[in-house]
Amino acid sequence: MNEQALSVRDAIVNRRSIKNFNGQPVDLENINEILDDARWAPNHGLRNPWRFIVAANKEYVKFQDVLKEYGVPKWKELSEEDLEKQMKNFRAPGAVVFVVVKEDVRQKERLEDYAAASMLIQNAMLLAWDKGIGSCWKTPPFLDNPKFREELGVKQGERIISMLQFGYYDDYPKNRTRTPLEDIVTYYGREEAKEAGEE
Ligand SMILES: Cc1cc2nc3c(=O)[nH]c(=O)nc-3n(C[C@H](O)[C@H](O)[C@H](O)COP(=O)(O)O)c2cc1C
Numbered sequence: 021m022n023e024q025a026l027s028v029r030d031a032i033v034n035r036r037s038i039k040n041f042n043g044q045p046v047d048l049e050n051i052n053e054i055l056d057d058a059r060w061a062p063n064h065g066l067r068n069p070w071r072f073i074v075a076a077n078k079e080y081v082k083f084q085d086v087l088k089e090y091g092v093p094k095w096k097e098l099s100e101e102d103l104e105k106q107m108k109n110f111r112a113p114g115a116v117v118f119v120v121v122k123e124d125v126r127q128k129e130r131l132e133d134y135a136a137a138s139m140l141i142q143n144a145m146l147l148a149w150d151k152g153i154g155s156c157w158k159t160p161p162f163l164d165n166p167k168f169r170e171e172l173g174v175k176q177g178e179r180i181i182s183m184l185q186f187g188y189y190d191d192y193p194k195n196r197t198r199t200p201l202e203d204i205v206t207y208y209g210r211e212e213a214k215e216a217g218e219e
Pocket residue numbers: 035036037038039156157158159160193196
């Protein structure tokens with residue numbers, strides 16, 4: 021069993037999406053441990069509707085060429101000077117995992133499978149956080165590009181729902197707040213009770 025440093029609450033509340041990595045690689049062993057634990061996410065009917073395509077270590081370095089081809093079309097429009105600046109600032113994550121989900125023809129099951137895979141992704145992000153590895157769920161439009169899908173061997177009836185980046189980081193992102201609970205919660209029956217003078 022892997023040792024866990026953080027409480028569940030600590031991990032949930034303090035995890036932040038990391039968008040600036042420091043370029044340090046993430047070992048395949050770490051990624052495998054994270055995915056192996058994350059797949060315990062609840063999933064209806066135990067359909068296990070997911071699979072993963074992982075690029076880590078040397079393969080991630082190779083994979084960056086694919087990303088340049090499909091992933092950063094805007095870079096093609098930049099002047100040479102701006103491109104150089106952009107590349108200097110760009111710190112790639114250390115590994116990337118594409119989460120592929122079966123697209124059930126039944127709408128309810130399809131939704132359930134997406135929900136289950138989302139839980140798996142949150143598990144993975146929390147497990148990574150506990151290891152000091154940052155992550156970010158990315159959904160760039162090229163995930164649906166037929167050529168990109170072919171490059172990754174994604175079949176008909178499957179959808180890449182996440183480019184999940186993993187990597188080490190130097191800075192903790194601040195000021196990412198959430199809507200306060202009182203703005204988003206209604207307590208069933210409370211208003212009626214108040215109006216009736218019962219509270
Ligand atoms: C379904 C989903 C898709 C996301 N896609 C992107 C994305 O394409 N690019 C990006 O920068 N962040 C993406 N994010 C990350 C969120 O923007 C991030 O969680 C949000 O900024 C809150 O930051 P925090 O997780 O650090 O609190 C995505 C998150 C989710 C759940």
